[in-house]
Amino acid sequence: MTDKKFIDDLEKNIKSTIRDYHLLSKTDNIVVACSGGKDSIAVLYLLKKFGYDVSALILDLEIGNWSKKNLDNSYAFCDEHDIKLHRICAKDELGFSIEHLMSCVKAKKAVENCTVCGVIKRWLINKKARELGAGKLVTGHNLDDEAQTVFMNILKGNPLLSAGMGPKSGVGAQDMFVQRVKPLYFCTDAELKRYTVIMGFRILYAKCPLSGTVFRRDIKNCLDNFEKDYPDVKRNIVRKYLEMKPALARAQEDKEKGKIKRCSVCGEPARGDICKACEMIGLV
Ligand SMILES: [Zn+2]
Numbered sequence: 001m002t003d004k005k006f007i008d009d010l011e012k013n014i015k016s017t018i019r020d021y022h023l024l025s026k027t028d029n030i031v032v033a034c035s036g037g038k039d040s041i042a043v044l045y046l047l048k049k050f051g052y053d054v055s056a057l058i059l060d061l062e063i064g065n066w067s068k069k070n071l072d073n074s075y076a077f078c079d080e081h082d083i084k085l086h087r088i089c090a091k092d093e094l095g096f097s098i099e100h101l102m103s104c105v106k107a108k109k110a111v112e113n114c115t116v117c118g119v120i121k122r123w124l125i126n127k128k129a130r131e132l133g134a135g136k137l138v139t140g141h142n143l144d145d146e147a148q149t150v151f152m153n154i155l156k157g158n159p160l161l162s163a164g165m166g167p168k169s170g171v172g173a174q175d176m177f178v179q180r181v182k183p184l185y186f187c188t189d190a191e192l193k194r195y196t197v198i199m200g201f202r203i204l205y206a207k208c209p210l211s212g213t214v215f216r217r218d219i220k221n222c223l224d225n226f227e228k229d230y231p232d233v234k235r236n237i238v239r240k241y242l243e244m245k246p247a248l249a250r251a252q253e254d255k256e257k258g259k260i261k262r263c264s265v266c267g268e269p270a271r272g273d274i275c276k277a278c279e280m281i282g283l284v
Pocket residue numbers: 263264265266267268274275276277278279
């Protein structure tokens with residue numbers, strides 16, 4: 001396939017995801033959660049190109065040179081494309097570094113770095129996006145990410161964990177969560193890599209040096225291997241998940257009826273008395 005045809009198809013795919021799932025409107029104040037990686041840079045570029053009102057929000061985790069390069073790339077990209085970039089620094093918000101938090105939490109609980117980071121990221125980015133008056137929070141999640149998570153939740157024996165996923169994510173407590181949407185939902189990792197290479201965006205393709213989630217990596221390798229013999233296996237997982245999502249969401253609502261409340265420490269949404277982020281911070 002020629003590069004031009006590939007780009008046209010990818011852009012059509014994203015436009016139809018936005019349209020079919022009612023993800024965004026031209027009057028929305030849209031904040032894109034930007035890591036500086038290929039997915040968030042691609043979605044930022046395309047939403048701006050499609051005429052949406054976008055700004056970028058980067059959470060600086062200050063993980064050595066990796067964060068520095070991603071931050072530099074994000075500033076250079078946003079500068080070149082006339083996009084406002086908001087930066088929050090994890091250390092300023094928490095009072096200590098994310099690496100310190102990881103080591104404290106892991107000393108007391110069997111969790112992976114990516115789990116700690118994921119909880120803190122969602123918590124800080126949701127708070128900041130709300131402060132910025134965002135109507136929608138865009139993330140760069142793609143088809144590979146979603147297929148991996150759906151599959152992981154089944155293997156963990158808890159498919160209900162997937163209830164709040166999908167192109168428009170989140171269940172319950174909607175007024176406290178900025179609506180999160182995923183325009184790249186039906187784009188594969190490989191397609192996004194090809195797209196950003198063709199476009200010549202300055203991107204660091206290396207993974208975070210602290211990411212060591214063994215389970216997700218195994219699932220990724222497993223699905224990548226499956227796909228060699230059974231093409232479309234990832235797309236099938238996601239398609240089947242979307243068919244089951246209404247039933248999963250109903251089951252989740254029944255289970256959690258009235259249970260989403262405000263965290264007694266920070267006021268953010270929580271399933272228990274305190275939210276997951278405050279629970280982790282309490283271990284420092
Ligand atoms: Zn809290």
